[in-house]
Amino acid sequence: MSRNRLAFMCVPLVVAGVALASSPDTALADPPAAPQAESPETTAKMSEAFSVLHAVNQTSTEFSKMAEKRAKSDLVKDYAKSMAAANAKADEKLLRIGKQKGLKVGPLDTKNPISKSLMDRMKAEKVMLNSLEGDAFDKSYMTLVTNTQQSVIRLLEKQKTNAKDDEVKQYLGELIGIVQGRLDKSQDVMAKIYGDNV
Template identity: 30%
Template sequence: MKRTLHGVTLAAALFAGGVSLAQSATSPTPPPPGASGSTKPAAMKGMAEFKGFMVPTDEKAFLERLHHINQTEILQAQLAQKNSQNPDVKSYAESMIKMHTDADQKVMTYATTKKLKLAEPKPVDEMERKAMAATKAEIAKLEVLKGSPFDSSYMAGQVAAHDMAIGKVMAAQHGMNATGEMATMITTLTQELPKHRDMAYQTLGKVDDAMGVGGSGAGMQGGSMDHGSMKHGPPPSGTTGSGSMGGATGTTGGSTKTK
């Protein structure tokens, strides 16, 4: 009888211990007093962030990225002048060459006054490295495409590229604490880059119409984005989008060529 009681007692103890172990494995450990319990990673040192878009807070590194964006836009627009037969796409590309050439001159002039020698930007993380590689791959693709396939690829890429540029500039505005001429340059970009994006979106719609498909651009209600306080979807039909960083002016659909 005593042996039976010992067996029951041991079984009960093992059962209680097993329940306790299972509970400790499945129940989260409460955070220490005063801890927030948040798992959000800390922002990278030396980086400004806005809704997932990041740029270096170092002035030279930021200028190098602006220079890279401008040069990429000019190169792709030059390919559009050569490989597209669509007058709307060609007009849009002509506007981009003018606007980004003027914008790049401002960047380089500012860098010169600050005695900064700009170079090809070095990626700060894996995300930026992949983005730069994707840009090179996109240029390589545009070099071989012709006609309608070029138009669709180029214009869709332009909408995405300007979304990326807007995000980076908004990150700079929120986190760089820029002053003087640099602050003015950033503010101008936050106002003008959305106009580029709208021009690209409207021209993409015309390309889709020419191909007999719908889904974006002129005449559509979707496609608007919200970067902070800026909403920049397709503007009402017939409105014009004034130029961008270079101050040129053209219609949102790109049908009026910049003189």
């Protein structure tokens, strides 16, 4: 199987988020600390979603730092640099809001088949990116970013619909807007580099 086929088979994270990062100039208001009552089931699901977003932020930061060093295109390097910084900042905010709302945000549960699948995919994507150079690396990284952002938007929309806490809903809505902006930017970078060959 060629590296390019492997790259595009492994590219989409189930729910990943290079795009979860807010740009340094886009600040999200912290919700007040007083949480509204959530059912235990809703709290558990939201804790799981925040844990997934946390794992995605960490992996996205790692991949972006890798791309900042290894990308061939200056456009990709610049994009990756902004993502690495913004993802770290976004993850801090995610953890802070999770704590304020009494959510258990931590490592993914290896016993959960969905979490295990996500971890396996992230490991495979790291191996794949490490095996590529030049244009192949750039295109695979940017494709991964784009697919990840689309997956994250779907996750955020679902969680926003299920959330009972108004402040969590507002935060998730703001994240959807940020991720959509990042998706637009990543698609713009890909179009500038590859034109119609994307």
